[in-house]
Amino acid sequence: MSDKPGNQTPNTPDVSETELRNKKVDELRRDAKQEHIAGASGMRKEELVKEVAQARQEDADNGRGRNSRSGADDEEDLGAGPDGGRVRHGDDSSKSLKYSQEITSTEEEPEREGRSLATTHHEVIRQWAEERGGVPATVDGTEHGDHLGVLRIDFREKDANLREVSWEEWFKTFDDRGLNFIYQEQRSDGRQSNFFRLENPEREDA
Known part of the structure; x- marks a missing residue:
């Protein structure tokens, strides 16, 4: 230096x-x-x-x-979503959700490296995904009529079963199903983490 x-x-x-x-x-x-x-x-x-x-x-x-x-710059801030970024709770909320740090703003940071985080904030989720080269996706063949099937983030790992969708479609389904986004920013060693999972607190098969 x-x-x-x-x-x-x-x-x-x-x-x-x-x-x-x-x-x-x-x-x-x-x-x-x-x-x-x-x-x-x-x-x-x-x-x-x-x-x-x-x-x-x-x-x-x-x-x-x-x-x-x-x-x-042409992308509009997606905002917090209908629950203001707060996590959704229910009878089947997991222990992971219980012990995760709630994130309700793009300005909030993990309390420590490796911390489990949880949010429903649309812009937080989009920024997290795009920082890792991820795009909103659904698992092909799991659709229900005109509704998206299983939601995923596609990190371009050549998974032929994933089909890219718009953030608008992805978040509409995310909110309609009452899901939470549980994720990490960094691993415990400080390296970037791509870990995430979606949870429906009202049922176990989210």
């Missing part, structure tokens, strides 16, 4: 990396999430510093955020 003060990233003169390095990793990950930087939950501190500095400089240069570079 350079001992020189200020910014050390080429072509980013207006952003202070020194200031960013004085932040904690959790704070940098929060900054990265606000800049819509993919994969931030699995980055080390120096990687976060570089990515956040670059994103903020590009914001300053063109008056738009990281969203404009990825095309995501």
